[in-house]
Amino acid sequence: MPAAAGPLEAEPARVSSASESIGQVLAPVAQKLWKVAAGLALPIALVAIWQLSSKDGALFGGALPSPARVWDGWLMWAFGKPGLGLNPYSGTWWDNVAFSTIRVAKGFGLAIVIGVPLGVMIGWSRLVASTVDPTIQILRPVPITAWLPISLAIFGIRDFGAVFLILLGAFYPIVINSMHGARDVERNWIRAAQMMGASRWAILTRVVLPAALPSIFTGLRIGLGIGWTAVIVSEMVAVKSGLGYVLWDAYYVGRMEIVIADMVSIGAMGFISDRLIVLLDHWALRWRRLQSFSA
Amino acid sequence: MGAISFQAVGKTYGGKAGVQALADVDLQIGEGEFVALLGPSGCGKSTLLNLLAGFEGLTDGAILFDGAGVARPGPDRAVVFQEASLLPWLTVWDNVTFGPKVQGLSRADYEPRAAEMLRLVGLESFRDALPAQLSGGMRQRVGIARALVMNPRALLMDEPFGALDAQTRLTMQQLLLDVWQRLKTTVLFVTHDIDEAILLADRVCVMSARPGRIARDIPIALRRPRSVDDVTSPEFIAYKAAIMADMRGHQAPH
Numbered sequence: 001m002p003a004a005a006g007p008l009e010a011e012p013a014r015v016s017s018a019s020e021s022i023g024q025v026l027a028p029v030a031q032k033l034w035k036v037a038a039g040l041a042l043p044i045a046l047v048a049i050w051q052l053s054s055k056d057g058a059l060f061g062g063a064l065p066s067p068a069r070v071w072d073g074w075l076m077w078a079f080g081k082p083g084l085g086l087n088p089y090s091g092t093w094w095d096n097v098a099f100s101t102i103r104v105a106k107g108f109g110l111a112i113v114i115g116v117p118l119g120v121m122i123g124w125s126r127l128v129a130s131t132v133d134p135t136i137q138i139l140r141p142v143p144i145t146a147w148l149p150i151s152l153a154i155f156g157i158r159d160f161g162a163v164f165l166i167l168l169g170a171f172y173p174i175v176i177n178s179m180h181g182a183r184d185v186e187r188n189w190i191r192a193a194q195m196m197g198a199s200r201w202a203i204l205t206r207v208v209l210p211a212a213l214p215s216i217f218t219g220l221r222i223g224l225g226i227g228w229t230a231v232i233v234s235e236m237v238a239v240k241s242g243l244g245y246v247l248w249d250a251y252y253v254g255r256m257e258i259v260i261a262d263m264v265s266i267g268a269m270g271f272i273s274d275r276l277i278v279l280l281d282h283w284a285l286r287w288r289r290l291q292s293f294s295a
Numbered sequence: 296m297g298a299i300s301f302q303a304v305g306k307t308y309g310g311k312a313g314v315q316a317l318a319d320v321d322l323q324i325g326e327g328e329f330v331a332l333l334g335p336s337g338c339g340k341s342t343l344l345n346l347l348a349g350f351e352g353l354t355d356g357a358i359l360f361d362g363a364g365v366a367r368p369g370p371d372r373a374v375v376f377q378e379a380s381l382l383p384w385l386t387v388w389d390n391v392t393f394g395p396k397v398q399g400l401s402r403a404d405y406e407p408r409a410a411e412m413l414r415l416v417g418l419e420s421f422r423d424a425l426p427a428q429l430s431g432g433m434r435q436r437v438g439i440a441r442a443l444v445m446n447p448r449a450l451l452m453d454e455p456f457g458a459l460d461a462q463t464r465l466t467m468q469q470l471l472l473d474v475w476q477r478l479k480t481t482v483l484f485v486t487h488d489i490d491e492a493i494l495l496a497d498r499v500c501v502m503s504a505r506p507g508r509i510a511r512d513i514p515i516a517l518r519r520p521r522s523v524d525d526v527t528s529p530e531f532i533a534y535k536a537a538i539m540a541d542m543r544g545h546q547a548p549h
Contacts, residue, residue: 188380191350194368196394196445206397210384287384290427 065257070264073257089246089258097265100231100242103159104273107166108227115171115223116216119178124208129179136175144169144230148237161238162231169230170223177222181215182208214288217281224277228270243269297448297481298361299324299347305355305506306342316342318506320356329475329482331496333489333538339507340485344451347483348374361448370394373442375452379434381426387413387437388422394445405444412440415474432463439474449481456491465523468494476520489542490526493517493534501541511541 047067053059054066065073080090121128122136144165155161185208193207235244243266250258282289299322306317317339324330332340345351347358349368358365360372368374381390391413395405413419416436426434435455442450456464468491475482475495486492492499493515503510517530525531 186380188376188378189382191348191368191374192376192380192382192441193393193397194350195348195370195372195374196397196441197370198393198397202397206393207382210382285384287425287427290425 063256065260069257070260073255074261074264077258077261089250089255092246093265096241096243096246097269100235100244100266101269101273103162103235103242104166104224104227104231107163107230108170108224110163110167111170111174111223111227112220114167115174115219116178119175119216119219120182120204120209120212122175123179123182123184123212124204133179136172140172144226145233148234151234152238155238157238157240159239162234162242165234165238166227166230169226173222173226174216174219177215177219178212181212181219184215185211214285217277217285220277221274221281224273225270228266228273232266296361297326298359299449299481299483300359301343301347301356302359303356304343304346304353304358306339306346306351307354315506317346318508320507320509322500322509322512324481324483327479327481329484329495329497331484331486331492331499332502333486333492333499333542334502334507335487335504335542338502338504340502341453342507343502344374344453344483344485347449348372348451370398370445371448373445373447373450375435375438375442375450375455377454377457379426379431379438379455381434381437381441383426386423386425387418387429390426390437391422391441391444394441398445408446409440409444412444415443415477416440416470430463431459432467435459435467436470439471443474443478443480447480449483452482452484454485454487457486457488464491469523471495472521472523489535489538493531493538494521494523494526499534499538501538511538513538513541 050059051067054068057066057069058064059066074093076087077089078091078093080087082091118132122133123129147165147168151161151164155164189207189211190203193203198206231242232244232247235242236248239245243262247259247262247266250256250262301320301322304317304320305315308314308316320343322330322343332343334340342351346353347360347365349365349372365372382393385393388409392405392409395409410419413422416439418433418436418440421429421433426437429437438455456467459467472495482495484492484495496515499513499515500509501511501513502508513534515534517525517528517534
């Protein structure tokens with residue numbers, strides 16, 4: 001029986017041993033590769049079937065171009081000489097990706113700057129909740145597409161029309177998840193901060209905000225996805241550039257290989273930007289992953 | 296400093312006609328005294344502690360701390376929670392210095408004391424660890440250091456060792472005995488463990504339930520400094536027998 005006080009208890013829950021064999025190190029890598037391969041099998045098979053079922057560069061000889069034609073179309077779109085008379089898309093892929101990405105970044109950024117503080121305040125303060133939350137709940141069921149005419153009327157065919165719709169679309173999931181995160185903070189964390197003499201402001205910034213971060217990140221991921229939807233919709237109508245504009249324009253002139261290359265580009269951009277948020281999430285919430293290791 | 300006075304304290308949840316958790320509790324705790332509140336779960340002992348901490352408002356009576364009414368939580372009445380309730384995104388060091396930092400004290404004032412408190416609880420080599428990397432007992436050591444660093448006039452401990460395994464609990468009890476022997480802070484210690492109450496406290500207040508009242512107030516005259524080995528002494532066992540008989544007598548009818 002330990003008579004003297006001292007650090008006699010168990011070591012920290014997670015201590016990695018220094019002598020891991022090469023097999024132990026490689027096993028997870030092989031496992032990961034296998035997982036990636038398993039995940040890619042189905043899409044590769046579908047594309048292969050699509051290609052094999054195509055003749056004269058189109059699926060069943062119909063309207064849908066074959067993967068090979070889509071690939072050629074994209075190569076021209078991305079790397080072709082710009083400004084060739086009969087090929088208005090040649091070489092414009094990079095610019096259009098940049099236009100759309102910058103719009104999403106602007107709208108999403110504004111949605112974060114407004115949505116996170118507002119959501120946390122609604123979750124934290126009963127006064128803010130009762131004055132602001134009903135308005136949000138009334139406006140939320142209006143789909144962002146229904147805002148298009150108003151947005152055009154106010155902002156015209158200009159960049160901010162698109163940015164506004166992205167802001168609006170990303171705002172709701174961000175504000176609502178921030179609100180829930182701030183509302184569900186463990187009561188004893190707040191009590192602990194109170195008894196340590198923290199002001200309301202200190203509790204908000206040093207306890208409620210970090211405690212709400214996991215939920216906030218969930219909101220950011222959903223919001224960013226909606227942001228990409230919003231940019232495509234608004235570029236189809238409200239501006240004359242970007243992936244959404246090209247998508248609709250190519251459809252009108254019957255360039256289906258550009259339409260599909262455009263769809264794939266949108267998907268890729270959405271995927272990459274989501275991964276960036278996940279990376280940021282993992283970095284900001286390191287403490288949370290440790291927690292799950294030591295249950 | 297650190298005198299506590301409960302005067303005819305009552306607490307009812309859900310309005311005047313609701314559930315009566317505490318009724319007519321009178322309890323005087325002197326400076327530097329170690330008092331254990333002992334009772335079954337649901338007897339209102341944690342509620343009594345929460346009222347003193349300022350986490351909840353009382354329905355009847357008054358609570359005076361060094362002669363002044365208790366209105367809100369504050370660092371003069373430091374609380375040690377059952378599950379430690381550390382902020383999981385902060386390191387051990389940042390948890391321990393959180394209080395002085397938010398109170399706007401200068402680093403030069405609190406850093407030496409924070410280091411001393413970490414040494415006192417035996418965690419000086421874990422200052423950069425996160426709570427999730429620590430065992431339950433180590434987390435509670437941080438909880439104690441975090442409370443002591445604020446130099447509180449009273450320490451309110453709400454079943455702090457209740458979630459620990461038996462071995463770790465003994466270690467923590469010894470640690471608390473040693474720390475208290477040095478600092479002599481007033482302590483209100485809530486527990487349902489009879490051994491723990493007798494071992495640690497100068498007085499054991501046995502509570503009965505529905506509504507919660509203090510049924511018996513038993514001074515423990517075991518000499519100090521004490522050690523966890525004292526639990527096998529004849530005097531200790533005599534106290535335990537008396538309290539057990541007492542608690543059986545006060546069990547609420549079912």
